[in-house]
Structure formats: C-alpha cells, structure tokens
Amino acid sequence: MVDFTVAIPTYNSEHRLPLFLEKLRECLLYTERSELCNISVEVIIVDNNSGDRTEKIIKNYRENWHSKFPLIYCFEAEQGAAFARQHAVRVAHGEFIGFLDDDNLPAPDWIVRAYLFGKQHPQAGAYGGKIHAKYEVLPPENFDRIAGFLAIRHRGEHPNLYQPEVLSLPPGAAMVVRRQAWLDCVPQRPKLGGKAAGSMIQGDDWEPLIYLYKAGWEIWYNPEMRTEHQIPAFRLDREYLLALIRGSCLCFIPLKMMFLKPWQKPIAIAKTVLGNSYKAAWHYLQYRNLLKSNLVKRCELQIYLSRIESVFYYFSLFKNRHW
Numbered sequence: 001m002v003d004f005t006v007a008i009p010t011y012n013s014e015h016r017l018p019l020f021l022e023k024l025r026e027c028l029l030y031t032e033r034s035e036l037c038n039i040s041v042e043v044i045i046v047d048n049n050s051g052d053r054t055e056k057i058i059k060n061y062r063e064n065w066h067s068k069f070p071l072i073y074c075f076e077a078e079q080g081a082a083f084a085r086q087h088a089v090r091v092a093h094g095e096f097i098g099f100l101d102d103d104n105l106p107a108p109d110w111i112v113r114a115y116l117f118g119k120q121h122p123q124a125g126a127y128g129g130k131i132h133a134k135y136e137v138l139p140p141e142n143f144d145r146i147a148g149f150l151a152i153r154h155r156g157e158h159p160n161l162y163q164p165e166v167l168s169l170p171p172g173a174a175m176v177v178r179r180q181a182w183l184d185c186v187p188q189r190p191k192l193g194g195k196a197a198g199s200m201i202q203g204d205d206w207e208p209l210i211y212l213y214k215a216g217w218e219i220w221y222n223p224e225m226r227t228e229h230q231i232p233a234f235r236l237d238r239e240y241l242l243a244l245i246r247g248s249c250l251c252f253i254p255l256k257m258m259f260l261k262p263w264q265k266p267i268a269i270a271k272t273v274l275g276n277s278y279k280a281a282w283h284y285l286q287y288r289n290l291l292k293s294n295l296v297k298r299c300e301l302q303i304y305l306s307r308i309e310s311v312f313y314y315f316s317l318f319k320n321r322h323w
Contacts (some may be wrong), residue, residue, distance in 0.1 A: 003039035004115050005094030005179070008102055009046045009076075009084030014053040016102045016230075021061050023105040028067050030108035039115055041069040044092060046084040049077050081172065082190035082204035089182055097182070100227070101173040104131065104151070107226040114176045117159070117222045125181040125217025126209050128162075128170025129225025130154055137233045146299045149245055151229055155221045162221060164206075164213040165259055167252070172205035174227040178217070182208065185215040191317070192251055201313075203251030210258045238295055242302050249306030253314040269311050280304035 058073050065071045076087040096118045131153040151171035162168050192203035287297045
C-alpha cells in the first residue's frame with residue numbers, strides 16, 4: 001500500500017515538463033527528509049495522447065530519476081483531462097491521490113502538507129490548496145475579478161469548507177482526493193471530459209467532486225498546500241479568455257442539475273435564463289462604451305451570456321443521452 005500518489009495528466013508538454021519535473025524532484029526530496037511524517041509516494045504521469053516529445057522526455061527522466069519514489073509512465077488515448085484522471089485513479093496505489101497539472105509548480109512541502117491534511121480530516125473526500133499565479137506579462141487592472149477561471153485560488157489563511165451546491169469548488173490543477181472515496185462514488189465514465197484538442201468545454205474538475213459531496217464527503221480548502229500556476233502571455237489574450245470563460249460556464253446548468261430533483265430543474269433553468277439575461281442587459285448598458293477596451297468588463301459579460309447558453313448545452317447533452 002502506497003500512502004500518496006502524485007498524478008500528472010499531461011498533453012503536448014515537452015516544453016513544460018522539464019521545469020515541472022525538477023520542482024517535483026525538490027518536493028520528493030523534501031518528503032524523503034521530512035520529520036513531520038514518514039510516507040511512501042509514487043509518481044504517475046498520464047500521457048493523454050500527446051503528439052510531441054512528451055513520452056521521450058518522461059522516459060529520459062525515468063532513466064535518471066534517482067529517487068526512492070518511483071516514476072511511472074502511462075498512456076491514455078482518449079483525450080480529455082477527465083479520462084486522464086480516471087486512468088490515474090485506476091492504476092494508483094495511494095491512499096490519497098494528488099493531481100497536479102504540469103504548469104502548476106508545487107512548493108517543496110506540498111506532498112507532506114497534503115498527506116497530513118487528509119489524515120487530520122477523515123471526512124475530506126477531496127481538497128484543494130492555495131494557488132498563486134506567476135504571470136509572464138502583467139494582467140490588466142482588476143483581473144482578480146476573473147482570475148478564478150485560470151485556476152487561481154486564495155480563500156484565506158485558514159482551512160475552510162467549499163460550498164458545492166453553489167458550485168464553489170477547487171480546481172483540478174492541484175487537487176487531492178481520497179482514492180477509495182473516488183472509486184466508491186465516481187462513475188468510471190465521466191459525462192464531462194474536459195478540455196481536449198479543439199475544445200474549451202470544461203466541468204471535468206467538478207463533476208467527480210459533486211459525486212463525492214452527494215455521497216457525504218466534505219470538500220475542503222487547505223492553505224498549506226501551495227502551488228504556483230504558470231500563466232503564459234497567450235492566456236491573457238482576449239480571444240483565449242473569452243473562449244475559456246465560455247467553455248467553463250457552458251457546464252453551469254449541467255452541474256447544477258446534479259443537485260436538483262426533477263421538479264426543481266425547470267425552475268432552475270428559468271431562473272438562469274431570466275437572471276442572467278437581466279444581468280447581461282444591465283452590464284451592457286453600464287459598460288457598453290468600455291467593452292472593446294476593458295478586457296475584464298467584456299469577460300464579465302461573457303459569463304452571463306455563457307450561463308444562458310449553458311441551458312442549451314444541457315439540452316444537447318440530454319438529447320444525445322450524455323446526461
């Protein structure tokens with residue numbers, strides 16, 4: 001039995017992996033030497049059907065790993081982060097699985113803090129940490145209003161519970177789950193596959209967490225788990241952000257439906273359409289002269305519009321029997 005599995009879904013990451021793996025080595029070395037706990041760790045990298053040199057880079061690192069904690073390479077042909085995570089859960093041996101994206105660099109004590117938190121909170125089925133941003137270029141003014149779409153999280157200096165009913169949940173970029181809870185509660189076939197080539201539709205981070213929460217598990221924020229999210233310049237481009245926000249918000253209604261009884265669903269749909277139509281119209285009237293020049297205001301409008309569109313996305317999933 002392994003105490004902790006570090007699982008890294010990766011896709012076309014030949015340029016990101018070297019820095020990430022060096023930071024992970026520092027994290028593993030800290031874990032080996034830690035006096036806070038003595039734990040066994042494994043590292044699983046799931047290559048999500050990459051078309052670049054990702055596989056070769058991982059195998060080169062394996063040959064020169066020099067750590068008592070093994071580095072395991074896996075391949076998942078079906079693209080989408082949800083499928084890569086499911087593959088990791090299937091092959092993992094850890095009591096806890098810590099998912100890390102390859103552009104999210106962990107602090108040296110990340111594994112130790114993640115493991116101890118899980119042991120100290122036996123009702124925690126999943127938990128995320130504090131995610132700082134390292135921007136390649138300065139973001140625009142007031143960017144913190146939409147920074148959450150880039151998986152940035154800062155919920156204070158004390159642990160606290162997320163509120164899944166209002167879709168307040170940690171991102172999958174640096175999230176830990178209790179493996180047996182996942183196996184018991186999360187369907188093997190996700191309904192929302194996550195971003196893949198040519199698609200920005202998301203929701204894959206939160207779908208399994210909602211299953212865990214509905215089964216009685218708690219979802220926590222642990223500020224002692226610190227990571228640094230690398231944000232390249234292109235992720236602040238107008239078109240990229242608008243597409244990202246649209247892809248994130250399209251899953252608003254499908255995820256909300258997971259909490260509702262059949263008679264509640266039409267009410268939720270009507271409230272979503274009417275409420276966000278009102279907010280979009282009011283926002284447009286207030287800021288119509290700024291929408292071309294102010295990126296944050298344009299992105300906020302996109303949130304309202306995409307939540308309306310999420311109703312039609314839900315109907316398309318339902319029609320095609322994906323929901």
